[in-house]
């Protein structure tokens with residue numbers, strides 16, 4: 055019995071930091087409508103800065119003063135970020151905001167390694183809370199008890215700020231109705247900045263308070279942000295109480311999940327999240343989100359199937375690509391195969407994201423499932439390569455059918471966070487279930503058969519499959535199904551009113567996209583000869599998003615161009631520099647701010663400007679006088 | 682006309698949004714081929730009634746009977762399948778498609794062909810789409826991007842989309858808002874002639890009383906969620922309560938000053 059109580063207390067203690075970070079995210083979202091992906095990065099910075107300060111200054115004042123000073127320093131950094139970056143993208147679509155703040159996260163990850171080095175740092179114990187309390191023969195660290203008390207205290211303090219101060223009342227008013235506050239003559243800019251500062255401060259405190267419990271390391275940002283997303287999806291974005299309740303719930307599920315499913319404790323979390331979403335899609339304390347924003351000024355050019363000239367150009371490009379083995383070496387061919395695989399991956403995401411408006415932040419899950427599917431079939435069942443390639447993506451299909459069903463119940467930022475959380479769950483399973491997946495060591499020895507083994511043969515296979523996949527997806531875009539999907543994105547009300555079952559259409563699109571991602575993953579397993587949990591990771595999901603964005607979200611062929619440019623660039627960068635994340639992050643931020651239409655979008659605009667618009671025929675036709 | 686069976690009958694329809702009681706105990710009936718106007722000042726609950734009729738919101742209480750079926754809790758797509766076309770107060774169309782494609786989507790949905798992954802949509806049902814566009818006087822706009830249309834043209838496009846499922850009932854929420862006065866009369870004339878020809882029942886809301894009095898067979902007056910009058914245009918025009926409301930709102934039988942507002 056005592057053991058369970060101790061487990062429960064450990065859960066509560068973990069909930070404190072989670073609550074601090076999640077409430078910060080929620081407060082920022084409530085006012086600015088931005089889901090700050092970089093929140094995990096601020097949490098991590100809080101921990102690193104506090105580590106340095108508490109090492110430098112000794113004693114109780116040094117420690118507690120260091121924690122507070124670290125949070126203030128990071129909050130000041132947050133203000134800088136808000137003023138320089140976020141102010142430019144408050145009116146952009148959620149996707150762009152998530153991506154820009156993710157770019158920031160990438161940059162911070164490299165900077166942190168640059169400043170503090172790559173190894174884990176062990177911080178000091180908290181003065182005054184170094185011992186443990188004996189609890190029926192079990193030890194409970196007294197620092198845990200401190201954290202357990204801290205959670206409700208912060209909740210109460212936030213409540214007081216929002217109820218009793220003029221600033222708090224303004225924040226609450228802005229959360230209800232942004233325009234109204236602007237109309238009241240409040241300086242909206244500074245309100246946003248101060249809210250952002252408070253949110254970042256909370257995240258940094260959360261990070262700083264972790265140093266006596268956990269090593270400080272440069273991957274803590276992604277780990278916390280996924281938990282935080284799960285918390286706000288369950289608790290409801292914008293609700294502080296929701297963040298508190300859900301933080302406790304999630305931490306307890308983590309603490310007890312280990313006891314129930316020791317290998318794959320994350321399953322429990324998934325089941326609870328799924329249950330909450332079915333009963334209350336906007337979270338326990340959340341409110342339905344208004345419809346997604348679209349960027350004004352983004353093109354609304356009607357999409358056209360390729361003209362015969364365009365088709366000729368595409369075939370020519372493919373034939374040219376097919377001649378690569380005649381003059382390029384093995385390394386270039388391997389790179390070429392990888393690019394072809396990522397063209398499939400990006401095209402599959404483009405299909406659900408651009409055509410269906412479903413911006414998934416966890417598309418890598420289906421890529422990775424396809425890869426693992428192939429690895430299982432090849433290693434355990436010993437099936438021939440062709441069979442594996444055909445059947446492996448079925449695992450991705452199954453995963454997409456399961457997760458997609460829940461995900462399409464939501465939209466906008468909720469959809470993005472949920473898909474991310476699902477992907478992370480799949481990643482955790484691959485990581486934790488060592489007997490089946492090999493865990494961190496992956497599954498090795500997934501080599502292609504002889505007919506596809508040489509780099510040139512594999513390259514031809516890859517570009518062949520890529521060309522076929524892109525052609526099929528493009529064809530679906532212009533099929534009745536593709537139009538129905540676009541209709542659900544363009545106007546949910548109208549598509550409802552003309553008999554389109556939006557959820558069913560979106561779910562089907564999710565499954566199609568997931569399956570194609572699985573095909574890419576299947577090829578990838580054979581290209582690398584192995585499968586690792588990385589193939590399911592967040593960074594791969596975001597790579598896909600950036601490819602689509604770089605090519606142009608609102609174009610039909612952007613994904614192909616984006617994938618080629620981005621993948622070539624990133625392979626080049628990784629080979630040239632150790633700071634690839636810093637540069638990629640910077641590129642992402644720049645693309646969002648400077649090139650929101652993407653490469654193909656910009657090309658289209660230029661081409662349209664050159665060509666005078668044809669006069670619309672029969673402009674003067676009116677009612678009654680129509681022929 | 683009076684002996685025809687009811688196309689639509691509504692009994693004690695009620696809707697509250699939290700504290701707002703938007704519609705209170707509304708009952709009325711509509712026959713095939715009849716043109717019924719639902720009028721009332723801003724916020725009277727007209728759009729809410731429309732949303733309940735085509736299933737986009739569920740009523741808090743009451744029943745809706747459409748073509749002999751209880752449709753109170755049916756989904757929009759089931760109601761659409763029964764033969765209800767709808768236009769919106771704020772137009773809802775597909776801006777990334779051309780005008781013709783907007784219609785083709787509706788036609789494909791009507792023909793249950795949406796789960797076709799292979800056919801080329803731009804080539805599907807071209808002739809039917811053109812016919813519908815011609816019907817509303819937009820044949821020349823077929824290849825225009827829908828996102829570029831003027832507001833009045835969007836309203837006509839919506840009418841064409843609403844006709845794609847060969848409806849027996851048309852629900853038109855402020856079909857002429859944002860149009861020039863001449864265009865309004867023309868659009869309503871067109872609607873009326875289509876309705877008479879195919880014996881379609883039409884329920885519409887409108888702030889322009891010229892339009893209402895010229896085309897409505899019967900008028901319902903809604904105020905703060907309650908029906909306060911019902912009858913022929915002459916009856917309603919003479920009704921003192923209605924006059925009071927409209928005079929009180931400063932909306933004497935002409936609502937041209939609202940034009941900017943509804944766009």
Ligand SMILES: Nc1ncnc2c1ncn2[C@@H]1O[C@H](COP(=O)(O)OP(=O)(O)OP(=O)(O)O)[C@@H](O)[C@H]1O
Nearest residue numbers: 698701703721722723724725726727728729730770
């Ligand atoms: N989704 C909603 N949530 C809360 N209140 C709503 C909602 N939709 C409408 N209302 C309220 O219900 C009442 C009726 O609104 P409705 O849109 O039906 O009026 P209307 O007669 O169509 O007005 P208008 O002439 O301006 O279009 C209004 O007070 C409105 O504020």
Ligand SMILES: [Mg+2]
Nearest residue numbers: 727728729770
């Ligand atoms: Mg209305």
